[in-house]
Amino acid sequence: MNPKSNLIIGLVIAVVVVMSYNLEADPAQFVDGIPNLAIIAKEMTEVEPALFGTAFWSILETIQMAFIGTVVGVAIALPLSMLAARNLNSKFVYAPIRAILAATRTFPSILWAILFVIMVGLGPFAGILAIIMYTVGFIAKLQYESIEAVDSDPVEAVSSIGVSKWQLIRHVIIPESAPHLLSQILYMFDYNVRQTTILGLVGAGGIGFYIINYIKFFEYGKAAVFMLVVLIVVLIIDWISVKIRDKYIIKAQRGMKIAV
Amino acid sequence: MISLSRGNSHHQSFSSLSNITTRTIIQMNDVWASYDGKNYVLKEITLSIIRGTNYAIVGPSGSGKSTLLRLINGMMRPSKGQVKVDYENPNTNNKQFKLAMAKIGYIPQNLGLVRNITVLDNVLIGALPRVGKFKSFFKIFPDNETSEAEKILKLVGLEDKAERKTYMLSGGEKRRVAIARALMQKPVLLLADEIVSELDHVTAREIMDLVVNAKRRFNLTAIMVHHDIKLGLEYADRVAVIKEGQKILELGVEGDKIVDFQTGNISQQEIMELYSES
Ligand SMILES: Nc1ncnc2c1ncn2[C@@H]1O[C@H](COP(=O)(O)OP(=O)(O)OP(=O)(O)O)[C@@H](O)[C@H]1O
Ligand SMILES: [Mg+2]
Numbered sequence: 001m002n003p004k005s006n007l008i009i010g011l012v013i014a015v016v017v018v019m020s021y022n023l024e025a026d027p028a029q030f031v032d033g034i035p036n037l038a039i040i041a042k043e044m045t046e047v048e049p050a051l052f053g054t055a056f057w058s059i060l061e062t063i064q065m066a067f068i069g070t071v072v073g074v075a076i077a078l079p080l081s082m083l084a085a086r087n088l089n090s091k092f093v094y095a096p097i098r099a100i101l102a103a104t105r106t107f108p109s110i111l112w113a114i115l116f117v118i119m120v121g122l123g124p125f126a127g128i129l130a131i132i133m134y135t136v137g138f139i140a141k142l143q144y145e146s147i148e149a150v151d152s153d154p155v156e157a158v159s160s161i162g163v164s165k166w167q168l169i170r171h172v173i174i175p176e177s178a179p180h181l182l183s184q185i186l187y188m189f190d191y192n193v194r195q196t197t198i199l200g201l202v203g204a205g206g207i208g209f210y211i212i213n214y215i216k217f218f219e220y221g222k223a224a225v226f227m228l229v230v231l232i233v234v235l236i237i238d239w240i241s242v243k244i245r246d247k248y249i250i251k252a253q254r255g256m257k258i259a260v
Numbered sequence: 261m262i263s264l265s266r267g268n269s270h271h272q273s274f275s276s277l278s279n280i281t282t283r284t285i286i287q288m289n290d291v292w293a294s295y296d297g298k299n300y301v302l303k304e305i306t307l308s309i310i311r312g313t314n315y316a317i318v319g320p321s322g323s324g325k326s327t328l329l330r331l332i333n334g335m336m337r338p339s340k341g342q343v344k345v346d347y348e349n350p351n352t353n354n355k356q357f358k359l360a361m362a363k364i365g366y367i368p369q370n371l372g373l374v375r376n377i378t379v380l381d382n383v384l385i386g387a388l389p390r391v392g393k394f395k396s397f398f399k400i401f402p403d404n405e406t407s408e409a410e411k412i413l414k415l416v417g418l419e420d421k422a423e424r425k426t427y428m429l430s431g432g433e434k435r436r437v438a439i440a441r442a443l444m445q446k447p448v449l450l451l452a453d454e455i456v457s458e459l460d461h462v463t464a465r466e467i468m469d470l471v472v473n474a475k476r477r478f479n480l481t482a483i484m485v486h487h488d489i490k491l492g493l494e495y496a497d498r499v500a501v502i503k504e505g506q507k508i509l510e511l512g513v514e515g516d517k518i519v520d521f522q523t524g525n526i527s528q529q530e531i532m533e534l535y536s537e538s
Contacts, residue, residue: 157372160333161445162361163388170397171385175376 044224051222055207055229061124062206063233065199066192069128073135074185080136081143082169087155088147098144104137109195113204124205131192131199139188146180147173182248186241193237197230284346285311285449285481286332291341293327300339301327303505309498314475315483316492319502325485326369328502329451332483333366345449362389365442369453369485371434373441375427379418382426382437383409386444409444416440416470432463436470443474450475452484456491468495493518 020026083089084097112130120126150173158172200208207226214223286309293302302324309315317325330336331343345360365386373382387405388396395401401409413419416436421429426437435455442450452471456464472495475482486492492499493511498521501509510522520526 151375153368153370153372154374155372156335157366157368158374158385158388160335160361160364160366160368161386161389162359163385164393167388167393167396171377171381171388172374175374178376 040220043220046221047224047228048222049225051225052229054210055226058207058210058226059229059233062196062200062208063193065124065127065206066131066189066196069131069196070135070185070189070192072128073132074139074188076132077136077139077143081140081147082173084140084144085147086144087150088165088169088173094144101137101140104133105141107133109134110198110202113199113202117203122203122205127196127199127204127206130204131196134195135188135192139184142184143177143181146177146184150176179248183245186244190234190237190241193234283310284308285313286483287342287344287346288331289342291331291338291343293324293331293336294339295327297339301505302331302338305341305507307500307507307510309481309483311481312479313481313498314472314496315481316496316499317483317485317502318487318489318492318499321487323502324505325502326453329366329453329483329485332449333364333451334361359389362445363448365445365447365450365480367435367438367442367450367452367455371438373426373434373437375425377426378423379426379429379437379440380406380409380413380422383413383440383444386441389445409440412440412443415443415474432459432467435459435467439467439471439474443478447478447480450480450482452482454485454487457487464491 080097080101084094084101086094109130112133113127116126116129120129154172154176155168158168163171196206196208197211198208200206200210201212203209207230211223211226211230214220214226286307288305288307291302291305292300293305294300305328317328319325327336331338332345334345345364374385381399384401384405387401387409391401391405410419410422413422416439418433418436418440421433426434429437438455439452442452450471455471456467459467468491471482471484474480484492484496489499489501493513497512499509499511500507501511507522509520509526511518511520511526513519
């Protein structure tokens with residue numbers, strides 16, 4: 001390591017210390033708080049098995065919300081991503097679309113959920129709308145980036161045949177970017193399940209509603225049941241999406257590496 | 261008679277090309293080309309290609325061979341001079357231009373196949389300019405187009421690989437797919453950029469024979485770029501030799517001798533030297 005990078009590391013540490021002084025972030029408080037954590041942990045071991053039924057139905061609702069939100073979000077995102085790709089459109093088309101997409105991504109989904117609770121009332125529907133907003137913003141961005149990264153060779157070759165722009169999109173751009181899309185959708189669903197578990201915090205449906213309420217009333221044992229269910233379900237979904245990825249995506253991408 | 265005419269406006273006049281005849285399919289007059297507007301990668305290219313010719317373009321790497329094909333297929337416009345491609349289609353508005361492009365079967369150096377679709381789907385792309393846009397969006401092709409594609413796949417020897425994903429094919433098979441897609445365009449002109457480079461001798465010959473047969477069968481004019489001058493002289497009627505962006509020779513066989521039609525005074529000695537260079 002050279003003196004210059006030492007200096008940079010030193011500076012970063014100094015800045016962190018100064019900033020935490022301002023935020024009253026005191027490591028001593030963290031250490032003092034450890035016994036409190038032990039109390040919660042102990043109460044959490046006193047789980048109430050009777051609640052597993054309720055937990056099961058509420059996680060199912062969560063998964064439903066995430067699923068619908070992901071599917072609808074992707075369906076909206078795809079056409080938008082075509083309009084947002086710089087290699088397919090003029091500046092006047094892609095620039096405003098990109099601005100809108102960036103705006104939807106600016107807010108975390110929980111803020112969208114609050115907005116939609118105000119609009120359509122408490123319940124899963126508000127949560128679904130929030131998931132859709134977030135999914136549109138993200139999938140459209142990932143997708144226009146992979147459209148822009150599509151190999152220019154087939155694009156040039158097929159354009160020279162004299163096809164229309166939509167034929168080019170349909171027969172070259174979509175198939176060439178599809179392997180990425182599947183992996184992006186899986187990732188998004190995975191992510192949306194996690195997101196949806198916390199949307200209940202603002203009353204937008206799903207399992208988070210139970211967790212926040214039990215925590216509010218210091219019933220950590222009951223909350224623990226729901227958190228355990230979330231943990232198990234998220235792990236299962238993770239495992240399934242790894243399997244799907246291995247089966248379909250890895251294979252396709254290996255194929256893509258074969259040079260002509 | 262002139263369907264494609266490219267060049268900047270000062271060089272666009274049709275009358276200046278009074279020597280163009282129906283026998284000529286391609287006419288270039290003092291063509292210059294550049295990618296950045298400063299450095300010319302093609303200079304003073306003048307050539308005319310007679311309908312039905314098997315024409316070859318050879319030259320070292322970076323000499324401008326691929327650029328020359330891009331000028332002919334309309335993907336690139338010359339900075340100076342004119343490129344005229346002619347096949348009995350009188351208009352040059354935008355739509356006509358696209359229709360004209362559809363009649364040029366172009367096989368780029370990298371083939372430009374769509375890797376994640378089947379061989380048959382790649383071949384059907386050649387028919388896109390002819391089929392309804394709405395139907396083709398849902399991959400609905402008329403029966404006669406599908407059977408035409410199958411016929412062409414048989415011609416190139418890939419009938420049993422029609423449903424195979426294109427990325428799974430070997431290098432030689434991919435070249436056959438690219439040829440099939442070009443033939444599916446029902447082209448008048450076939451352009452192929454180094455289609456047999458990097459192949460072993462046996463496969464290279466198979467592919468060359470395939471192209472020559474297809475050219476004869478569909479009555480095409482073929483323009484093929486080769487790295488290797490021997491290949492050009494063996495298969496083509498005419499061989500343009502490009503060096504540093506300029507056409508230095510245009511070789512052909514007259515009697516039992518190789519002659520240069522450009523300068524008319526190349527010695528057999530010089531031709532032998534060209535042979536050993538490549
Ligand atoms: N897209 C491009 N942008 C800028 N310069 C380019 C581009 N394509 C080619 N060139 C340049 O133009 C010159 C001629 O390139 P071209 O591809 O026509 O050569 P070539 O004779 O086909 O070579 P090779 O045998 O290696 O394929 C080269 O100097 C190359 O660097
Ligand atoms: Mg080249």
